[in-house]
Amino acid sequence: MLAKAMRLVALAVKQLVRHPVRTILTLFGVASGMFLFTTVQTMQTSLDKVTQQRAADTTLVVYRENRFCPETSRLPEYYLNEIRAIDGVREVIPIKITVNNCGASLDVITFRGVPSERLARYAPEIGVIDGSYEDWENRDDGALVGKLLAQKRGLAPGDAFEAAGVRVTVSGIIDSPLPQDNSVAYVHLPFLQQASRHGLGVVTQFNVRVETSDDLKRVALAIDERFRSEGEPTTTQPEKAFFARAAGELLSLIGFTRWIGYGAVLAVVGLIANAVLLVVRGRVRENAILQTIGFPGGAIGFVVVAEGTVLAFAGTLVGVGLAMAFLSWRGLTFGNEGQTLALAPQASVLFSGMLLSLVLGLIASLGPAWVAMRRPIVDSLRS
Amino acid sequence: MNESLIHCRKLAKHYRKGAQTVTPLRDIDLDVATGEFLALMGPSGSGKTTLLNLVAGIDSPSEGTLRVCGEDITQLSRNRLARWRAHHVGYIFQLYHLVPVLTAFENVELPLLLDDMPRRVRREQVEATLAQVGLEDRMHHYPRELSGGQEQRVAIARALVASPELLVADEPTGDLDREAGRAILNLLEELCTEHGKTIVMVTHDPHAAESAHKVLHLEKGQLLKPEEVNHAG
Structure with a gap:
């Protein structure tokens, strides 16, 4: 047959x-x-x-209330300790984000400023495929550039490039199974804070890891409640819901x-x-x-x-x-x-x-x- | 020649054309013995091709009985009739009707594609049949690369390859020059006399009909009795 x-x-x-x-x-x-x-x-x-939440997701994003663009979300870095003290929180990472364009764009360059000692925990999936991680750790203006961004801009380790008013030197090219990581540049948090006009002590968001996904809702409510009466109130959401809200258009x-x-x-x-x-x-x-x-x-x-x-x-x-x-x-x-x-x-x-x-x-x-x-x-x- | 390979009684065909009923064939009583070579002659519209199509099982009669190769083919479903045709009948057309994008070998292979036989056996059978019609050196030529006579030989090989008992040929020399036509008729005669094939051939050409053992004449859908032939002719 x-x-x-x-x-x-x-x-x-x-x-x-x-x-x-x-x-x-x-x-x-x-x-x-x-x-x-x-x-x-x-x-x-x-x-x-x-955008689709999964049972294994345990990350919350704390953002400035009623703000959507990283340029307008400014939170004091000292919130870090307050958040860390909330029951169920396993880890808090302050992040500064600078983009060349807040609107919808096909050519966006994103700098993520992360404390160098926390990068491995913030983005454990990334691997350096060219250049060196040590160079990045030792260099204030060093950047670990996602492979897609490097490919698009023709960047190699040792090159300098400038975008969104930030000038960095490429320390390494990174690869990650998460496509988003391949399109950004990781830099040192203090460096990015100083490069922006808001200066040290101001971050864009906090990424908060909780113990289990069951804690997400309770911890999010606790964080927002804690800062409700502060000068910079917050909105806390699971990472994927946050993406869906921020990138609504x-x-x-x-x-x-x-x-x-x-x-x-x-x-x-x-x-x-x-x-x-x-x-x-x-x-x-x-x-x-x-x-x-x-x-x-x-x-x-x-x-x-x-x-x-x-x-x-x-x-x-x-x-x-x-x-x-x-x-x-x-x-x-x-x-x-x-x-x-x-x-x-x-x-x-x-x-x-x-x-x-x-x-x-x-x-x-x-x-x-x-x-x-x-x-x-x-x-x-x-x- | 012995028992009837084709046996039909009171065979008739009607079809509707607008408000009219057309009867291209009626009251046909016919017996064709195994190994016989029969020529059907008659003017255009006399029902020759209709009778050939009924005998070949590609059209169905409206009335009458029709047994071919021991089977009452009026009782067969479409699929069983197709299988029956594949094993019992080889059809040769006036205009060869080869598939233009297939080589001579592939055209001849077509009737065997639905048979359960090893590829090697199939290839040997196709090659042997093409050799039988004298085209072993044209196997991989496309129809456009062959002469009319060669195309008709390929068509005959296609009709023969599954070893059917009955060959039906509709004006097989009608599109060929005299020489090529003669060669085709010689081939058909050889198939009948040396390989025992029963052949029913429709033709307009009295010279072609001379190759047959028996010639029957049709007119206005009816077979003429021998005494009527000269009068009709």
């Missing part, structure tokens, strides 16, 4: 390969649609990763692109259906010959479905592959209100795209296959 099916698939592939112009044009259309779909899907997946924008992705998928279905229908119309007599020599209607339909599915699969392979290569090469990072969303190629998107292509090919070619297999042989021979 499988051997017969494979022989029919081989027949379908011969039909496609030996009509190269028609096949290439269809593949081009399918690849374009799936390129768009994959890019949009990568945005959605990247967004889901940074980004979420709306990316949410909208979902419809573009659906549109691309519909266009691909239409394109394949049209191509397969034209194939069936152009091969009415040929299919009748196959039926005359003993191909049952089901086998004719199977060949048609195989052609549609192979077209969809091959086009998707090209489109998804190009999208993955493009996203890897460009290292796109969306920025809004100081929050960054890096679009990193993901295996899940690749697999879902390939799976979708099989479904699309099937859906698009079922109608034409039905037409091909039901047509009376004698009528087809006369056509």
Whole structure:
């Protein structure tokens, strides 16, 4: 059974390969649609990763109440000890963030000022792939630059670069499984405080680790309650909820692109259906010959479905592959209100795209296959 | 020649064309013995091809009985009829009808694709059949690279490859020059006499019909009796 099916698939592939112009044009259309779909899907997946709360998440972000941009969130660094004293808090890290652009942007540069002794705990996933960590520890203006940012700006260890009024020297290039870390530059907290006009003693936020995720809500309420009557009141949220709040416009924008992705998928279905229908119309007599020599209607339909599915699969392979290569090469990072969303190629998107292509090919070619297999042989021979 | 390979009684075909019922074939009683070479002649619209299509199982009769190769093919479902055609009938068309994007080898291989046979056996069978029609040196040529006579030989090889008992040919020499046509007729004669194939051939050409053991004439959908032939002719 499988051997017969494979022989029919081989027949379908011969039909496609030996009509190269028609096949290439269809593949081009399918690849374009799936390129768009994959890019949009990568945005959605990247967004889901940074906004969907999981049971293992134990980090809170303390921000200035009613502020969204890092430039306007100013909290006294001495809150550190007050927060640390709250029951359930395991660790507190003060962070200063400086960005070159608070609005929505595709070219955002983010400096994260972190106490050097706490960086390993704040971002344990990062690894230095070029340059040295020691150089960063020993150098006041040293920066550990994410690999995507370094790639985009052509930076290497020893280079100096300036952005958002901050001039740093690259100590190392870092890599992280968290896409966001690959698009930022880590610097020393005091250095960034001094480089900004707010000076020492002022931070943008505190990242607070609690003992268990069950403590998140209680600790958040306790922190905000503690500073309610202070000059700089706070809003404390789980890290992912904080991202969703701060980058609200980004979420709306990316949410909208979902419809573009659906549109691309519909266009691909239409394109394949049209191509397969034209194939069936152009091969009415040929299919009748196959039926005359003993191909049952089901086998004719199977060949048609195989052609549609192979077209969809091959086009998707090209489109998804190009999208993955493009996203890897460009290292796109969306920025809004100081929050960054890096679009990193993901295996899940690749697999879902390939799976979708099989479904699309099937859906698009079922109608034409039905037409091909039901047509009376004698009528087809006369056509 | 012995028992009937084709046996039909009161065979008729009707179809609707707008408000009218058209009857291209009626009251056909026909027996064709195994190993016989029968030519069907008659003017255009006389029902020759319709009869050929019914016998080949690619069209269904409206009335009558039709047994071919020991099977009442009017009772078979579409799928069983397709399987029956694959094993019992080889169809040769006037215009060859090869698949243009497949080589001669691949065209001849088509009827075997749905059979459970090892690839090596399939390849040997296709090569042997192409050799039988004298095209062993044209196996990997596409139809566009072959002459009309060669294309028709490929079509005959395709009809033969599954070793059917019955070959039906609809004007097999109609699109060929005299020489190529003669070669095809010689091949069909050889298949009948040396390989025991039963052949039913539709033709307009009296010279082509001379190759057959028996010639029957159709007119207005009916078979003519021998005494009517000269009168009709």
